[in-house]
Amino acid sequence: MGRPREFDLDEALESAMQVFWARGYEGASLTDLTGAMGITKTSMYAAFGNKEQLFRKAVERYGEGPASYATSALAEPTARAVAEAFLRGSARTTTLPGSPSGCLTVQGALATSAGSRPAHDMLVCWRNDVGVRLEERFQRAVADGDLPPDADPRRLARYIMTVGFGIAVQAANGLDRDDLDDIADTAMRTWPL
Amino acid sequence: MGRPREFDLDEALESAMQVFWARGYEGASLTDLTGAMGITKTSMYAAFGNKEQLFRKAVERYGEGPASYATSALAEPTARAVAEAFLRGSARTTTLPGSPSGCLTVQGALATSAGSRPAHDMLVCWRNDVGVRLEERFQRAVADGDLPPDADPRRLARYIMTVGFGIAVQAANGLDRDDLDDIADTAMRTWPL
DNA sequence: AGCGTTCTGTACCGGCCGGAACTTAATCGC
């Protein structure tokens, strides 16, 4: 009931995500955001609450879209395939043709002023969550005999996460997908099996 | 001649560096900076020019201080020792007790608004320079027979840089030095010799 | 002493920040 919304929520959120991705949380002003979204500040506030909640939604969308490789990689049959899919996914997503270089959840709010702590903390949690799920997957691999019994799931997960983060910075630094794939290959040479 | 400066240039720059390190280029306001430096905006402008030049000076100081490991590691006798010193140095510097977690040159300006492009580009160059010097050191190692003739210096340098960047993000994520040293150990298991 | 030079503190600039009040417009059930 009431007047129908004249813009598409999904499209607007997609545009906001792209702006946050390119400029980071603090670097993305409401003018930038609403300009890209094609709506006014009023409409944004009515639809999303405020800048922080818009960011949260954008990060959720990022996790379900560009960064969905982090979840789908867990479904690979072996731990090695999981790790490889994870690194290749990060190489791919940080160099998507129509999107900014790098990873939204890495460059979105690494260092910020005090006012942006919520956004910063939220990304810390997001990144740690991914690491924990990777660790749990590797724990299962040890239990299944897929990884040797002396393998350390936490250490392996942290290593893969670290290389993933590094790939994101390298992408922001201008490396292309082939370069990043090379890095992923090199990183996989440590793999126990 | 003229009225003598009442503050210490070095101390002021050190304080500014710490603020940029913690909050990033955009997140560090002139109020934050001059407050920490213990001087007024006027004094800062007279002494350093403007915010961008202050940032440049702060990054220079960072390279000669906390990040000097990136240069001194090159003097290690073997390529393996270079790589190991580099990764341990990054683990150490990103977890210095009195300083912010993470690396100034990584989190200083990864994603920014258009107005901060100069700061962003400057850090891209800084990071790439470090990578190039590492690559040249590994080229020398191949020429010296320290690395096998089929080793790829560029690939190795990029890999080490990637892990270094990843360590910086993990530090910002809250990992402590022991955790980061573990990661460095794991990463060194790929090493050809 | 007097002067040029340089630093310091205050007060201020236009502009943009994130956010909200208020009016107008579009759609419902009745």
Add this chain to the structure above:
DNA sequence: GCGATTAAGTTCCGGCCGGTACAGAACGCT
């Protein structure tokens, strides 16, 4: 047709942003 409800556009807010004009204070030089 008629409220009730919800969205849209306009306008404005106080506050902080990076940056500066100006006047006074502390020196070296002659």
